[in-house]
Amino acid sequence: MIKTVLFDMNETLLDLTPLKEAFGRYFQDKHVVKYWFSKLLHSSTVIGGLNDYVDFGKLSEAALESVFIENDKELTEDIKTDILGTFKHLPAYDDVFEALERLKEAEIKIIPVTNSSNEMLEAQLAHSGLKDLVDTYYSVDAVERFKPFKNMYQFVLEKEALEADETVLVATHDWDLYGAKKEGLVTAYIKRKKDQYNPYYLKPDLKETHLVRLIEEIIQYK
Amino acid sequence: MIKTVLFDMNETLLDLTPLKEAFGRYFQDKHVVKYWFSKLLHSSTVIGGLNDYVDFGKLSEAALESVFIENDKELTEDIKTDILGTFKHLPAYDDVFEALERLKEAEIKIIPVTNSSNEMLEAQLAHSGLKDLVDTYYSVDAVERFKPFKNMYQFVLEKEALEADETVLVATHDWDLYGAKKEGLVTAYIKRKKDQYNPYYLKPDLKETHLVRLIEEIIQYK
Numbered sequence: 001m002i003k004t005v006l007f008d009m010n011e012t013l014l015d016l017t018p019l020k021e022a023f024g025r026y027f028q029d030k031h032v033v034k035y036w037f038s039k040l041l042h043s044s045t046v047i048g049g050l051n052d053y054v055d056f057g058k059l060s061e062a063a064l065e066s067v068f069i070e071n072d073k074e075l076t077e078d079i080k081t082d083i084l085g086t087f088k089h090l091p092a093y094d095d096v097f098e099a100l101e102r103l104k105e106a107e108i109k110i111i112p113v114t115n116s117s118n119e120m121l122e123a124q125l126a127h128s129g130l131k132d133l134v135d136t137y138y139s140v141d142a143v144e145r146f147k148p149f150k151n152m153y154q155f156v157l158e159k160e161a162l163e164a165d166e167t168v169l170v171a172t173h174d175w176d177l178y179g180a181k182k183e184g185l186v187t188a189y190i191k192r193k194k195d196q197y198n199p200y201y202l203k204p205d206l207k208e209t210h211l212v213r214l215i216e217e218i219i220q221y222k
Numbered sequence: 223m224i225k226t227v228l229f230d231m232n233e234t235l236l237d238l239t240p241l242k243e244a245f246g247r248y249f250q251d252k253h254v255v256k257y258w259f260s261k262l263l264h265s266s267t268v269i270g271g272l273n274d275y276v277d278f279g280k281l282s283e284a285a286l287e288s289v290f291i292e293n294d295k296e297l298t299e300d301i302k303t304d305i306l307g308t309f310k311h312l313p314a315y316d317d318v319f320e321a322l323e324r325l326k327e328a329e330i331k332i333i334p335v336t337n338s339s340n341e342m343l344e345a346q347l348a349h350s351g352l353k354d355l356v357d358t359y360y361s362v363d364a365v366e367r368f369k370p371f372k373n374m375y376q377f378v379l380e381k382e383a384l385e386a387d388e389t390v391l392v393a394t395h396d397w398d399l400y401g402a403k404k405e406g407l408v409t410a411y412i413k414r415k416k417d418q419y420n421p422y423y424l425k426p427d428l429k430e431t432h433l434v435r436l437i438e439e440i441i442q443y444k
Binding site for chain 2: 034
């Protein structure tokens, strides 16, 4: 039986559409935002893998600087703010509120866990209206190691006195679920976009395209 | 004094232009190839970070499958071969032959080290005409852990009985140099394209845009 749900934030609970729109104001190629995000994730994984830590916002900025240089475009402070500022104002996906309500009814704890800094996480929870709906929340600032490295999953389990097999991670990122699965957590994939779950990563225990359906399966799990 | 030079292969010694041209046959958006490569690197780093290993070619294929799915395009076996087959036939950059010759004259050992499989590495060395110019070569197949994790750098040092401070890694990838630097190797960045060296990675000891100039600096180093 699942007693706690950990939720990834960016792209899992929060819709990145404003970020995509911001990139669209400076680039016509629709893959630029994907390239930037993938470059950012690669850098966070490299840094975590080499046992270092840097604020995710700083890494976002460094990746953005490179993308502008690669395209011979000037990145002004205004543009930086226009693009990266969207992160603080991302709306929750439509299915999130009902999903969290169902968890509350079922008396299952709700804990967002994110690679973003604690400051960003607080801002995101406040702006999206999710803050009052969660039990607590953690940024990787607490362990200074990005997901999908084990430090974060282990920290939350210890801090909240959770058993791994009674805890599920809900995420739209296969690499995040892969890391959590390695630590024995139950994993639930919410498919937010058309792509392929990496066939070489550990498979999720559950998979859905609508968060309320996924939550129903989590409530009934085992 | 530097006694051995380790060379990264893809994009460092070998020119990825044929790969970019192949993507151009299926996508108009010039960022697709960058997105795909970044996605591939992210997956190799995630897998290495979680202590697993998969052939780099298989990861290349998985990333390609996702990119086609994301674009509602059908990926036939012919297209797969057309794109990924270019990897085996990449030419060396113009400055490579003279650079390797200078190292030979200076009696410095030349050792390619790559994330590609051993089979791919052999094919690349043969097709590019570099095979007879190198002393030996290693794929991460030997350690089953991708660069930039320490296993590969440590393996080559031990296997070849090299001192870290007499060994330099030449690469165009900041993340590779960062990993090598962490293990105490000297690092030399060959800038092959316009982008930003990640400001949060350890800086390289040397940096040049032409390989022969970089090699001259390596020969005179310390």
